[in-house]
Amino acid sequence: MALYHDDDQAMLADSASQFMAEEGAIAKQLRHWRDCECKDGFGHELWKQFGEMGFAGMMVSEDDGGLGMGNVEAGIVLEEIGRNLTPSPFLTSSVMAGTALGHASADLKERWIPGLVSGEHVYAVALDEGPKHRPETIATKAERSGNGFRLSGSKDFVIHGASADMIIVAARTSGGNSDNDGITLFAVPKDSSGLSQDAVRLVDSSVATHLKLDGVELDGDAVIGEVDGGREVLNRMLHAGRVGAAAESVGVARGAMDLTVDYLKQRKQFGRLIGEFQALQHRAAHLYSEVEIARAAVLKAQQLLDAGSEQAELMVSVAKAKAGRTAGLAVREGVQMHGGIGMTDEYDIGLYMKRDRALSEFMGDAYYHAGRVAQLSGY
Numbered sequence: 001m002a003l004y005h006d007d008d009q010a011m012l013a014d015s016a017s018q019f020m021a022e023e024g025a026i027a028k029q030l031r032h033w034r035d036c037e038c039k040d041g042f043g044h045e046l047w048k049q050f051g052e053m054g055f056a057g058m059m060v061s062e063d064d065g066g067l068g069m070g071n072v073e074a075g076i077v078l079e080e081i082g083r084n085l086t087p088s089p090f091l092t093s094s095v096m097a098g099t100a101l102g103h104a105s106a107d108l109k110e111r112w113i114p115g116l117v118s119g120e121h122v123y124a125v126a127l128d129e130g131p132k133h134r135p136e137t138i139a140t141k142a143e144r145s146g147n148g149f150r151l152s153g154s155k156d157f158v159i160h161g162a163s164a165d166m167i168i169v170a171a172r173t174s175g176g177n178s179d180n181d182g183i184t185l186f187a188v189p190k191d192s193s194g195l196s197q198d199a200v201r202l203v204d205s206s207v208a209t210h211l212k213l214d215g216v217e218l219d220g221d222a223v224i225g226e227v228d229g230g231r232e233v234l235n236r237m238l239h240a241g242r243v244g245a246a247a248e249s250v251g252v253a254r255g256a257m258d259l260t261v262d263y264l265k266q267r268k269q270f271g272r273l274i275g276e277f278q279a280l281q282h283r284a285a286h287l288y289s290e291v292e293i294a295r296a297a298v299l300k301a302q303q304l305l306d307a308g309s310e311q312a313e314l315m316v317s318v319a320k321a322k323a324g325r326t327a328g329l330a331v332r333e334g335v336q337m338h339g340g341i342g343m344t345d346e347y348d349i350g351l352y353m354k355r356d357r358a359l360s361e362f363m364g365d366a367y368y369h370a371g372r373v374a375q376l377s378g379y
Contacts, residue, residue: 082247082248149171150215171183204351
C-alpha cells in the first residue's frame, strides 16, 4: 500500500482543511466555548455543519444513509481537527459509536443513525472503569431482567457523556471481570432511569463524566451485536478510536510545529531572527521528521484496518504510541522555543500542550500501546 492519499482522499483533505481553518479555528471555537464555560465544551451548530458537510456520517454505510468511508478518510478529518484544536464529538460519535452501530440491529440503526448522519445527535462510549485505559477488565454487570437487562456499575472519563443523546456501554453478562468473552454492548438513552453522571472539565477544556448505572433497565433491543459476544465489536470500536486518536495527535503535532516555525521566522534576538540559529534549525528539522514518520505510521494503520488485515491490531498500537510521543515532543519544543510567552494564555501554543495531555491518555497512552506492541510481537 502506498503511503499517500488517492485523488478522492486528497480532495477530502483540501475540503476538511479549509472547513476546519475557517469554521473550527481556535478563536472561533475552542477559546469561545472555554471562555464562556460552556457545559458541553463544543458548539452544536458546528456539529450540525459536520452533518451538512457529510463528515458526521462518513463512516456509516451507504445503505444506512452515510458515505460508507473508512478510517483513512476519518483520519483526514481528525488530523485537521487536531491541527486546529477544533472541539467536536466527531471521534466519539462518528468514529467509535458509528463503528459500533454498524453492527447493530435494523431497529437500533433506524433509531440512532439518522441523528448521527445529520449532526443532530451526539453519542458517547463508556468503557473504562478506572484512571487508566484498561478495557481488558470490565466489571460493570448486565443481569437478565424480564425480556431485557439491568445494568449496574460505573464508568470513568466518558468524553461528551453529559452531552450525549445515547451512550454505548460495555458491560459483563457472564464470566469473570478479566475474561475475554461474556461482554455485551448496550445503547443506553440519556434519559434512562438509574443513569447519573458527574461532569468534570479536563485540562484541554473538554468535558467528561463519571457515569453511574444504578439498576438501569433496558429491553433486549438495546443490545448491539450478540449477547456475550460483544468483545469483537468492542475491539473494532477500540481499533477505530485508537487510530482516530492517533490521527488527531498527528494534527496536534502539525499545528504546534507550524506555530513554532512561524515564530522562529518572526522573533528576533541579538539582532537576528532566532530561526537563523543552527541549533534551533536542527531541532525544527528533527521535529518535522518525527511528525512525518508518525503520519506515515498512522496512515499505514488506517489502511490495514480498512483492508481487514491481521496486522492491523499491531499497527494501530504502533501508530498510537508513535503519534502520542511525537505530539508530546512537538508541544514541548513549541513551548520552549516560544520562551516564557509560550506559558501565557495569549499564545495558542499552550493550548496545544493541553490538548496533547488529554488526547495522549484517551484510548491508551504511549506506554500502554508500547506494551501491546511487545505482547502482540511475542514478547
